[in-house]
Amino acid sequence: MDEVPEEVFSGLDRFSQAYVFPTPETGLQAQSRFESGRYQLSIGNLNEAEREFKAAIDIDDSDVQYWLWLCNVWYQRRDYQKCLELLQEIVGRFPDEAIVYFRIGEVYQLLEQHREACISFHKALGCGTYDEPWPVELRLGYSYLAIGNIAKALEFHKAAFRGSPDSLETTLGLAHALSAQADALKLEGQMTKARAAINRALKLIRNAIKRIPDSMELKSAEAELSAQLNSVEEPGQ
Numbered sequence: 001m002d003e004v005p006e007e008v009f010s011g012l013d014r015f016s017q018a019y020v021f022p023t024p025e026t027g028l029q030a031q032s033r034f035e036s037g038r039y040q041l042s043i044g045n046l047n048e049a050e051r052e053f054k055a056a057i058d059i060d061d062s063d064v065q066y067w068l069w070l071c072n073v074w075y076q077r078r079d080y081q082k083c084l085e086l087l088q089e090i091v092g093r094f095p096d097e098a099i100v101y102f103r104i105g106e107v108y109q110l111l112e113q114h115r116e117a118c119i120s121f122h123k124a125l126g127c128g129t130y131d132e133p134w135p136v137e138l139r140l141g142y143s144y145l146a147i148g149n150i151a152k153a154l155e156f157h158k159a160a161f162r163g164s165p166d167s168l169e170t171t172l173g174l175a176h177a178l179s180a181q182a183d184a185l186k187l188e189g190q191m192t193k194a195r196a197a198i199n200r201a202l203k204l205i206r207n208a209i210k211r212i213p214d215s216m217e218l219k220s221a222e223a224e225l226s227a228q229l230n231s232v233e234e235p236g237q
Contacts, residue, residue, distance in 0.1 A: 030060035037069060041076065049073050064094045068103060080110050098127035102136055105143075114143040134163030138173050145177060150184055153177045168215065171208045175201040175221055179228060186232055198229045 037052030
């Protein structure tokens, strides 16, 4: 048998010094505390959940999920400012994690800081790690609508709908954006275009009702859009 060259042993020695081998303490125990925290959160024991998530992080701070679930504790407490502060710390540790930017955007929406929400959602999309980006696009649509950018709102609501055309959320989102477009067109005196936008929204909602006939949200949206259509006079009347 040929002898193994000395440089191979020295290379393995350097590898073993650089590599931190997983141990039960950093693996199974951290996961156990994490799962315990999730259970405590599910039954409303927020203080206990916070303690368990922090314990998991103390054992292994390299898992972004441990940090995000700690944020969920503050989210459940409705302390969105504290949640945001923690998320800003997390993004410093995990700058390439799209989910962190998405969560930041969600909290900014709750705080009604929609410009900041748009920036965060764009950063989430910029990470390029979403196989299905429609949930981010949906949120972007709502924040753009909140700051009055109807064109951008429509762009992202349409993108979200294309990504998930059977989703109740994307259907309602696009219908809402079309309704807002109709209001803007009505103010400009463009009644024909306003009615066309409402009719497109109604078509979306009625097609969805065929799939989900018991949805009260869809029925409510249909009633509101019908009333909106009746409020827009046809040209020549």
